Amino acid sequence: MMGGVLFFAAPTTAVLAVLVWRFADRDPAVVLLHAWLARVGVLVGSLLGIAGITFGVWGIRLANRRRQCTGLALAGLLISVLSSVAWSIVSIGFLNTTESLLQNYGR
Numbered sequence: 653m654m655g656g657v658l659f660f661a662a663p664t665t666a667v668l669a670v671l672v673w674r675f676a677d678r679d680p681a682v683v684l685l686h687a688w689l690a691r692v693g694v695l696v697g698s699l700l701g702i703a704g705i706t707f708g709v710w711g712i713r714l715a716n717r718r719r720q721c722t723g724l725a726l727a728g729l730l731i732s733v734l735s736s737v738a739w740s741i742v743s744i745g746f747l748n749t750t751e752s753l754l755q756n757y758g759r
Contacts, residue, residue, distance in 0.1 A: 654704035655732030658697060662738040665693070669746040676753065683750075683758040690750040694743040701739055704732030 672686060708729025715722040 653728070654700050654707070655728060655735045658700050658704065658739050659731060659735035661697060662735065662742045665697075665739075665746055666742045669742070669749040673749050673753065678753075678757045680758050683753045687750040687754040687758065690746055694747060697739050697743065698736075701732060701736035705729065705736065708732050 672690075676682065676686060708725055711725030711728060712722050715725055
């Protein structure tokens with residue numbers, strides 16, 4: 653479930669990065685606020701991806717211990733890994749956008 657949320661948040665964040673670059677206010681205080689909010693958002697998304705992977709591995713181990721089917725836990729692990737990769741790529745772009753704005757207009 654967490655991986656699915658992150659999977660849908662990644663493209664939305666990519667669009668947000670473009671919108672921030674194009675339409676954001678260039679006031680130094682606003683640019684600084686955008687930079688800090690981007691950092692916090694990337695951290696929260698990364699923690700969500702790590703938690704999804706951890707729960708997926710934990711579910712597989714638990715299912716193996718109980719001799720149950722591991723399909724659901726494996727699917728959760730797969731979507732969490734894929735969404736974490738997508739989130740990492742988008743996060744780099746989003747942080748580059750906000751840091752560029754901060755460098756050009758923030759100080």
